[in-house]
Amino acid sequence: MVSFTHLDPGTEETLWMEAGVTKLPALVLDDIAGVSRPLVVLSAHPDDETLGAAGLIHQALRAGAAVHVIVATAGEASHPDSPTHSPERLAGIRVDELARALGELTPHSPGAGTLTFETLGLPDGQLAQHQPDVESAIRKATANGRVMLVAPYRHDGHTDHDALGTLAASLAEELGHGLLEYPIWYWHWATPERNPEWAHWRSLNLDVDTTRAKARATAAHRSQVAPLSDAPQDAALLQETFIQHFQRSGETFRFTPPGLRDSATASATFDGLYEHRPDPWDYLGSAYERRKRAITLASLPRSRYGAVMELGCSIGVLSRDLAQRADTLLAVDASRVALESAAERMAGFNHVVLRHAVLPHEWPDVKPGSQDLVVVSEIGYFLAADELDLLYARCLEALSAGGHLLLCHWLHPVRGWPMDGAQVHAAAQGLGLKTKVLHRETDFVLEVLEKPGGHNG
Structure with missing residues (x-):
């Protein structure tokens, strides 16, 4: 497990851009989503799905696909030392923000797909100890046929992201689903040279309409992108230098087609x-x-x-x-x-x-x-x-x-x-x-x- 905090300077977005992160092979939406292939999007905390996959959600819905979002925790541990917000209060705020963000990603056009979501309310930071609960929700959501699973990158570096991504990879292989993994904190701690695996990933191009929808959805997670109060312990968790990784012209995914195995089940x-x-x-x-x-x-x-x-x-x-x-x-x-x-x-x-x-x-x-x-x-x-x-x-x-x-x-x-x-x-x-x-x-x-x-x- 890599060691980092959100306060670290992190890898500058310019380094990823210079390395060619926006010039990766294209992820073609028609190959992964449609009326016959729903998306089940997994998120460890409210805002993960927005940062990593908002563009995918918006474009899949616009193409007529059904999208179901499962958020494992309420993210109540984002400000553990807050003098103004208890974990219970913060949990309620973040779930409300999630609903508003997903609303921003729902196209209001004829033929648009349906968007549903559920929150599991599991303890923030402890998903590795609650795998059966998450697995049950995933199996239920995918019980009616083949889907495209979308999950945090299994080696993202955050304990909850890694636990959820690893479980998703294992279930995708077992059940025959395709898998898209979206990095979040990876862009912060990894570097283009020392972590060359990103060069094999795919990029989903975001048009103007999708880019605007993602920006509105990101802003809806106000408790994470803005301070809770003037107290130092209430500072914004997601700094502007970090948010820049998610303002690209494309979203980046690790794609595993159905039927292929890798180290996840080794x-x-x-x-x-x-x-x-x-x-x-x-x-x-x-x-x-x-x-x-x-x-x-x-x-x-x-x-x-x-x-x-x-x-x-x-x-x-x-x-x-x-x-x-x-x-x-x-x-x-x-x-x-x-x-x-x-x-x-x-x-x-x-x-x-x-x-x-x-x-x-x-x-x-x-x-x-x-x-x-x-x-x-x-x-x-x-x-x-x-x-x-x-x-x-x-x-x-x-x-x-x-x-x-x-x-x-x-x-x-x-x-x-x-x-x-x-x-x-x-x-x-x-x-x-x-x-x-x-x-x-x-x-x-x-x-x-x-x-x-x-x-x-």
């Missing part, structure tokens, strides 16, 4: 797989796997490395070989079940640490430039393109000067996931690394890439 997916079959890819018995492992080890340019990090260690078969050529090994996997098996296999290797993490966002706590070898084998296609870019950026940051990044992936189709092995390797070409080893055959491709600098630079 732990549950792979835990279930390993529980059913302890060695699902036959690492221990397959002649192909033994040969590929031998080629992997023979391809390493050094006989021994200092610090090694293996991402996606599974049951630890390759890990055991890597441990014999490393001073330290950090092996990571999304499956706790697989790690239990890996722990048995690594018994006696006191220089090996096993870590449960769902990559790339649950990144291990390693110092920049500390890893001499990072191994990414057979996991890249289990990530969406934006997640893979972030993974590579973190790998590059972790590598020491002259360090090696080893990639190895299956080249045949991978059903149900966003990418294939060729795409995974192609995405690494822009990292500025030197190719030290390239091995390609019918079934798999293996590359060892070297970071500039160091004694091998």
Whole structure:
């Protein structure tokens, strides 16, 4: 989880504009909304739906789609030290503001869709502890057929946003819904260079009518955009520099089409797989796997490395070989079940640490430039393109000067996931690394890439 407050200076909007945030691939409304495909918009607090998705709501309604908004909390904790407004009073104010804001987004034209909303009244700041209540509301709202779920970005950095977005991603995959995620605080704490995932997102163009409707809806959330009183504790939560991120000519969304998976369900997916079959890819018995492992080890340019990090260690078969050529090994996997098996296999290797993490966002706590070898084998296609870019950026940051990044992936189709092995390797070409080893055959491709600098630079 990133650490920030609304009082931080944040990333200037000019940096996002210069990086091209308004020039992203277009999100075509006809592809995601219409009379036959309603929108269910999830919001952690009143105003999230307005900041992140007001334009989408307005245009979907104008196109005749039904839109249902579910707001999980009343946002009563926005001013915890207010000397003038109790949480109960603030909750009432914010729900009233929500109704006015949504009213501003409702087109008054023939053929416009219907807009409904509900508030769940769950405790502000505690959505992670109330997932069953939110899940029940989402299932009820989507019970009559396929919808497009719209939710806060699951890695937005705010605990409520992340909890709601993660739940939405899991349910979208389970129920076959499409998913649009809208960032809010991400624009505040992230930067275009260090967080490259945004470059894979989509932009919904806002026409003049929609832009004006969104501005009116934003202004309706007066308790957030203006001071509650002259007291310092009642200062506006959303400063003008922050609001600028939501005055663009387009709204930005992370789009997951129906039927595709990404890291959101990685732990549950792979835990279930390993529980059913302890060695699902036959690492221990397959002649192909033994040969590929031998080629992997023979391809390493050094006989021994200092610090090694293996991402996606599974049951630890390759890990055991890597441990014999490393001073330290950090092996990571999304499956706790697989790690239990890996722990048995690594018994006696006191220089090996096993870590449960769902990559790339649950990144291990390693110092920049500390890893001499990072191994990414057979996991890249289990990530969406934006997640893979972030993974590579973190790998590059972790590598020491002259360090090696080893990639190895299956080249045949991978059903149900966003990418294939060729795409995974192609995405690494822009990292500025030197190719030290390239091995390609019918079934798999293996590359060892070297970071500039160091004694091998």
